[in-house]
Amino acid sequence: MDDEHNALVRTFLIADIRGYTRFTERHGDEASARLAARFSEIVRDGVEMRGGTLIEIRGDEALAVFDSARQALRAAVDLQNQFAEERDADSNCPLRVGIGIDSGEAIKLDDGSFRGAALNVAARLCGLAQGGEIIVSEGTSHLAGHLPGIRYTDRGRAHLKGIADTVRLIRVTPEGEQQTQPWILMFFGKPGRLGLGWRVGLGVVLIAAATAAAVVYLTAGNKGEKSSGATGPTTSTSTVPAGTEQVAPAGDVIALIPAGLGKGCVKQTIPDAGAVATAVCLPPPGAQGFYPDRWQVSIYPSGAAVRAAYNADVRRQKRKPSSGKCTSLSWGGEGPWAHGPGKPGGRRLCYFDGDNAVIVWTHERLGQPNHRDILAMALEGGSDHVRLIGWWTYAHHLIGKVS
Secondary structure (H helix, E strand, O other): OOHHHHEEEEEEEEEEEOOHHHHHHHHOHHHHHHHHHHHHHHHHHHHHHOOOEEEEEEOOEEEEEEOOHHHHHHHHHHHHHHHHHHHHHOOOOOOOEEEEEEEEEEEEOOOOOEEOHHHHHHHHHHHHOOOOOEEEEHHHHHHHOOOOOEEEEEEEEEOOOOOOOOEEEEEEEEOOOOOOOOOOOOOOEOOOEEEEEEEEOOEEEEEOOOEOEEEEEEOOOOOOOOOOOOOOOOOOOOOOOOOOOOOOOHHHOOOOOOOOOOOOEEEOOOOOOOOOEEEEEOOOOOOOOOOOOOEEEEEOOOHHHHHHHHHHHHHHHOOOOOEEEEOOOOEEEEEEEEEEOOEEEEEEEEEEEOOEEEEEEEEOOOOOOOEOOEEEEEEEEOOOHHHHHHHHHHHOOOOOEOO
8 A cells, every 4th residue: 555545633642851961860770660660551541541542651751642632632631631630649759741732634654653743743742831731732632633631722832943834732621620739830941851762754843842932921910900919939028119110012012122132923813811911922933042932921901910920939849038049050949130239120040840940030110111010931941951041031021111
């Protein structure tokens, strides 16, 4: 049978444990082997239960194929639920798994592997998903249609390496899922290491193990609003003086990003949870090194919402206020930052999350007419905090400052 007649529409699911390399470094080969074995067992059972076929699994990565897009999505939700139960039951089993799914025509080869563009897209989407997330292509969501108990959220369009056209990203969650934070982090990846050797054409698919991203949230609040609703570290004083906050219209989400940094920013159809508007920012064509792999810019309804979001991350990281450092030599701390002597800027929090270096900061207006209240976050894969702090040192003074 020739390739054309052997090509059928199939749905590919790729799953990858987040932070596996760092877990191995910290806990050793024996502990990582147990983690990988439990991952393999859960994936195999979950895929087979939904009628899929586990093509290959190697350590912290797995590839499965389904004849039905609907069953692939249900399998992904089942798997994330099971991974969450494992984490709750055993703190030594941190199964934080990202899942990517795409559908398309693919040819099954004699050795049991597949050839088709959908494999490549699924691998890239897996690299974009943070631990606990399911990211699927728009085509897969259309094939599956409405599924009771499952919700689709438009995450905007993105350029994926090796894919000519931009791809619309759809986040899949159970309908009853509760958001634990007022904003959602989207970790968008860059190639980190070789994957399972899954074939696309005659080549090898690169599976991104380390995500690398920049996520930026901008906002401005209601004029004259107090900050008494926020808790934890906010500014250098306990309240924000009346008249220091300013409403930012939802339509201005792109305009809030400095021109020199905002090339490639596109407003999303649906904003992040709790936000008024969200823009997705990607490196401009030909950009080398300086730009983060991805930003996400959101306007929130008030300055108090900015501070509440920042404080939520401080609490989640269990970081003591005004402790530690965020420098190229030391990474892990929370505290104030300033534009210069006597010129307070806001607060910043830095930490490692699996294989990622993360920095979160506020840029507050504090009576300065050309500044706005913002919350920002940047992330670099591969624990590359040196590169991240280099970008932040330049960018954090500009993001939030308007002419």
